[in-house]
Structures are given as structure tokens and as C-alpha cells.
Amino acid sequence: MSEMVRDTLDVAREAPQPRSFSRPYWEATREKKILIQYDPKVGRYQFFPRPASIYTGSRAMEWREVSGKGEVFSYTLARRGRGPFQGKEPYLVATVTLDVGVNVIANLVHVAMDEVRIGMKVKPFWAPLPNGMNLLMFEPDR
Amino acid sequence: MALRDNAVVGYAETKIVERSAVDVWELGAEVMESLLEQTGFEKSEIDGLILSSSMTGAGNAFWSQTTADYLGLELDFSQTVDIGGCSPLGALARGCAAIDAGLATTILLLYADTQVAEQNARPRGYQGEWLSTNGLLGPPGAFGLLSRRYEHLYGLDYTALAKLAVAQRGHAVLNDNACEKLRKPITVDDYMNSRMISEPIRLLDCVMVTDGASGLLLTSRKRAKEKGFAKFVVPLGYGERTNFRWNEAVVDITESGHSVAAKKAFAQAGVAPKDIGSFHPYDDFIIANMLQMEMLGFCGRGQGQAFIKEHDFTHTGDLPLNTSGGQISAGQPGLAGGGVNVVECVRQLMGGGGKRQVKNTRYGAVTGIGGIPYGRNWASSNVMILTPDA
Numbered sequence: 140m141s142e143m144v145r146d147t148l149d150v151a152r153e154a155p156q157p158r159s160f161s162r163p164y165w166e167a168t169r170e171k172k173i174l175i176q177y178d179p180k181v182g183r184y185q186f187f188p189r190p191a192s193i194y195t196g197s198r199a200m201e202w203r204e205v206s207g208k209g210e211v212f213s214y215t216l217a218r219r220g221r222g223p224f225q226g227k228e229p230y231l232v233a234t235v236t237l238d239v240g241v242n243v244i245a246n247l248v249h250v251a252m253d254e255v256r257i258g259m260k261v262k263p264f265w266a267p268l269p270n271g272m273n274l275l276m277f278e279p280d281r
Numbered sequence: 282m283a284l285r286d287n288a289v290v291g292y293a294e295t296k297i298v299e300r301s302a303v304d305v306w307e308l309g310a311e312v313m314e315s316l317l318e319q320t321g322f323e324k325s326e327i328d329g330l331i332l333s334s335s336m337t338g339a340g341n342a343f344w345s346q347t348t349a350d351y352l353g354l355e356l357d358f359s360q361t362v363d364i365g366g367c368s369p370l371g372a373l374a375r376g377c378a379a380i381d382a383g384l385a386t387t388i389l390l391l392y393a394d395t396q397v398a399e400q401n402a403r404p405r406g407y408q409g410e411w412l413s414t415n416g417l418l419g420p421p422g423a424f425g426l427l428s429r430r431y432e433h434l435y436g437l438d439y440t441a442l443a444k445l446a447v448a449q450r451g452h453a454v455l456n457d458n459a460c461e462k463l464r465k466p467i468t469v470d471d472y473m474n475s476r477m478i479s480e481p482i483r484l485l486d487c488v489m490v491t492d493g494a495s496g497l498l499l500t501s502r503k504r505a506k507e508k509g510f511a512k513f514v515v516p517l518g519y520g521e522r523t524n525f526r527w528n529e530a531v532v533d534i535t536e537s538g539h540s541v542a543a544k545k546a547f548a549q550a551g552v553a554p555k556d557i558g559s560f561h562p563y564d565d566f567i568i569a570n571m572l573q574m575e576m577l578g579f580c581g582r583g584q585g586q587a588f589i590k591e592h593d594f595t596h597t598g599d600l601p602l603n604t605s606g607g608q609i610s611a612g613q614p615g616l617a618g619g620g621v622n623v624v625e626c627v628r629q630l631m632g633g634g635g636k637r638q639v640k641n642t643r644y645g646a647v648t649g650i651g652g653i654p655y656g657r658n659w660a661s662s663n664v665m666i667l668t669p670d671a
Contacts, residue, residue, distance in 0.1 A: 147416060150416065152413075152414050153413070155409065155410045155411075155413070155414060156409065156410065157410065158410070161410065183530065184530060185530050186530065187407055187410070187411050187655060193527060193528050193529075193530070194528055212430065212531070213426040213427070213429045213430040213433070213534070214426065214429055215417070215422055215425030215426050215428075215429060215479045215480055215481075215482070216425075216477070216479070216480040217416055217417070217418055217422065217425075217479050217480075218476070218477045218478055218479065218480060219418060219421075219478050219479070220416050220418065221416070221418060221419075222413075223416075224416035227416070230416060232415050232416060232417045232422060232425075232426070232479075234426055234430075234656050236531055240530055240531055241530045241531065242530065242531050242656045243656075244411065244412065244415060244417060244426075244655065244656055245415050246415045246416070257429070257430070257433040268414075274414050274415075276415075
């Protein structure tokens with residue numbers, strides 16, 4: 140039987156402190172929506188949010204809602220956690236390439252170790268944060 | 282004036298310890314005194330000071346100025362380099378540029394950190410907002426993601442990495458300055474069986490943060506000759522890249538800025554990887570050594586494991602690797618850790634390796650790795666080729 144991976148939903152996470160230019164992302168998570176920065180000059184997305192386009196340096200960026208579907212780019216099984224993650228091991232942290240072409244690092248939940256692999260299709264799973272915002276995680280898109 | 286018109290005339294380092302009992306400036310003074318005794322320079326001849334990054338110094342926005350105060354230095358040029366693990370090697374390159382530009386004539390390059398005893402850094406980056414919520418365990422977590430991706434693209438035989446860990450540990454046994462806790466030989470099985478931290482990163486893949494200091498004394502080649510130095514070391518080529526391919530959202534994380542930095546360094550030096558007599562790559566994780574072998578062109582991409590199996594990385598081998606034990610087996614004195622690699626390269630080229638002296642001292646290569654960014658490999662990469670001159 141495959142090793143059980145813990146989902147870390149019982150970790151006492153603190154709500155993140157958004158920056159002036161990342162606030163729209165976090166506010167949208169209250170409605171479980173994913174907003175990603177988009178540079179209309181080149182038609183490309185970027186993550187995490189930055190004060191200017193990584194492509195052109197332009198500040199005229201748009202926030203676009205995306206599905207959050209994607210595939211696993213890489214993953215690591217944490218055997219040792221720090222702070223609130225101590226004692227919650229083992230848990231998975233994955234880099235996920237969203238369909239719109241950005242990489243997001245997040246917990247991968249509801250998956251067994253013998254199922255997880257690079258290239259695996261995933262979809263969003265939301266975990267509540269203490270201030271009403273939600274944390275983006277991923278689960279298998281079976 | 283050019284890079285190769287400069288000369289490293291002295292090198293020094295303190296014992297690396299698990300936790301320093303003395304102040305970081307006392308370690309700095311030990312390095313300075315050692316350099317003055319070794320080179321015969323007077324303190325008053327030092328007119329430049331360049332410091333590496335330092336977790337202890339990170340709480341002081343006047344770090345190089347205050348350090349100069351405590352060391353009693355009157356200076357024409359003073360600065361701290363803030364590219365993390367790349368900063369010791371970066372300091373050497375910047376020192377050469379400063380001498381070339383006439384800003385200073387003789388520069389103390391000081392790499393001192395007591396991160397374990399006194400950590401004053403307050404990180405202001407992406408970590409709080411984008412990583413603290415998912416529990417990725419800092420550098421071991423990032424290298425876990427990198428290793429798994431490498432494994433996916435090329436396959437990964439961990440016994441190849443074990444071979445590097447065993448070779449470096451053997452070197453630390455021969456290094457009296459290495460952290461005592463690490464001066465015990467290990468086997469391939471010890472590596473393979475060491476406990477997992479952030480899979481596939483094992484305990485024996487990881488560097489151990491320690492306290493310590495090292496440094497170099499740099500002057501112009503002309504001055505070194507006038508002073509009658511029997512031996513000194515000359516930098517021949519240098520390349521540095523921060524934020525490699527940062528205008529792309531998804532990149533191949535098995536490729537680093539070392540690819541472009543090395544191309545520049547080797548071209549400027551007029552040598553090739555096959556000419557390198559000893560290799561001193563920045564080693565925060567064992568797999569970083571293998572990736573840098575690929576990036577510098579010792580072998581092709583994805584061929585690191587085969588290359589490792591074909592070569593001998595001990596000090597008597599055909600490509601001696603981190604002959605003081607590297608940071609993984611001598612200890613990583615915080616953000617001054619790159620000094621372990623830089624100082625050992627200079628020592629070997631000057632013939633000061635003692636019982637771990639390498640035979641081929643024609644050319645040495647040193648690298649740096651600085652900063653762990655979000656979803657990539659590392660933020661800064663640098664490479665320098667050096668040679669002895671008399």
C-alpha cells in the first residue's frame with residue numbers, strides 16, 4: 140500500500156501580508172478565484188505578482204481570471220517541516236505549471252505517493268485562511 | 282588594466298566551528314592579522330575593504346564602514362557585496378575592477394559570518410507571502426524540486442552523487458580548519474541511507490550552517506612584482522549572471538546562469554574545462570556540484586552522472602574537487618561560505634595544500650551560487666578562472 144501523504148489542512152497557517160501590487164490576487168481568493176497578472180503587450184502571464192511586467196517592464200498590466208488547471212512540473216515530499224508544519228510531515232509541495240504558462244508552488248493534496256508524478260494533471264483545491272482569504276492548493280484532476 | 286593585472290598575494294581562514302564563541306569582528310581581525318603576517322604588508326597599506334554578505338552584518342546598513350572602524354582601517358574604497366553565496370567570489374572580481382579603476386591599490390577581501398551565533402537578517406522577499414503558507418523547507422525544499430525535475434529529465438543515479446559526497450568528506454578529514462563535527466569519513470552507503478529531509482534531498486546532500494571567516498589580500502600584479510612576491514595568484518577570467526532567463530515565466534531549472542558566466546570566464550581566460558587542475562564549485566547541495574560540471578562544460582547536459590563515474594575527484598585524482606572538503610564537509614560559515622571554495626582554490630594554486638596538495642596547479646576554477654528564488658534554481662551564478670604567477 141502506498142505511503143499516506145498528509146494534507147496539512149490542520150496546519151495553523153497565518154494569513155499572508157499582501158504587497159501593494161499583489162493585493163488583487165489575495166482579495167480574489169476570498170471568492171476562490173485565481174487572478175494572474177497578464178501583460179497585454181506580449182500576451183503572456185506572470186507569477187508571482189510583481190510591480191512591473193517581467194517581459195516589457197510595463198506597469199500597464201491586467202489581472203485575468205484563470206481556471207487554475209495545470210500539471211505537475213516537479214514535487215518534493217517534505218519529511219521535515221518548520222514552524223507550524225513541524226509534526227505535520229510527510230506532506231507534498233509541488234511546482235505546478237498552469238495552463239496559461241506560469242509556475243505556482245503549492246501543496247498537493249488528496250494524492251498517494253505512488254500516484255504522484257511529473258506531468259500529472261491537477262486542479263485547484265482551496266484551503267481556508269484565518270482572515271477569510273483562501274490558500275490555493277492542488278489535487279489530482281482525475 | 283585588466284582582470285589579469287591583479288594579484289592575490291595572501292589567503293587566510295579561521296577554524297570553522299559549529300557556533301562561534303567570539304564576535305564576528307574578532308574573526309575578521311584574525312583573518313586580517315594572518316594576511317598581514319603572511320604578506321609583510323603593513324595595515325596602513327590597505328586602502329580598500331570589500332566584505333561578503335553576512336547574516337550577522339545584515340542588521341547593520343553601514344556594515345563595511347563599521348567593520349573598517351573596528352579593524353582600524355583608513356580607506357579609499359569600502360563596500361559590502363550582497364549577492365549571497367556569490368559574494369566572496371564577486372568581491373574578488375569587484376576588487377580587481379576597483380584596482381583597475383584606481384579606486385584603491387591594496388584591498389582586504391573579508392568573508393566573515395557568525396550566522397549560528399548571531400543571525401540579524403530580516404528577510405524581505407517572496408518567502409513570507411508565497412512560501413510560508415506551503416511549508417517548502419527553504420533551500421532543501423528548493424533543491425528537492427530541482428533534483429526531482431532533473432531525475433524526470435535525465436534519470437538520476439544517486440550513487441553518483443554519493444561518490445562526490447565521499448570524496449569531499451575525505452578532503453575535510455585532511456583539513457584542520459574544517460568543522461570537527463564533519464571530519465569523519467563517510468561511505469556511499471552512509472550517503473544513501475542518510476535520512477530524507479525533502480525528498481529526494483537527503484541529510485548528506487545538505488550543507489551545515491556554521492560560523493567562521495576567511496579572506497584574501499589583493500593588489501596589482503605590478504605591485505606584487507615590485508614587492509618581490511615569490512608566488513601569487515592571478516584571476517584570468519570572470520563571469521557573473523543574476524536572474525538568468527528572468528523574463529520567462531517557466532524555465533528549465535536544470536540550467537543555470539553558470540552556462541553564460543562560464544562561457545565568458547573561460548573565453549576571457551583563454552582556457553577550456555579540460556585545462557582545469559582543480560575545481561572548487563560552490564556546494565550548498567551535492568547535486569549543485571554535478572549541475573555546475575554540466576554548466577561549465579566539463580560534460581554535456583544530463584551527462585553529469587556518467588562524468589562522475591569516469592573521474593576521480595580526490596586530491597590525487599584527475600579532477601580534484603573542493604579539496605578542503607568544500608562547504609558540505611568543512612561547514613558553511615553563513616553567507617561567507619563561498620570563501621571556503623575561493624580560499625582553497627588560491628591555496629592550491631600557491632602550493633599551500635599540504636597533505637591535500639593537488640599536482641596540477643596550472644589553472645583552478647571557482648564558482649558561486651547566490652540566493653534561492655521562487656521556482657527556479659538560484660538567483661546568482663559566478664565563475665572565475667585563476668592561475669599562479671611568479
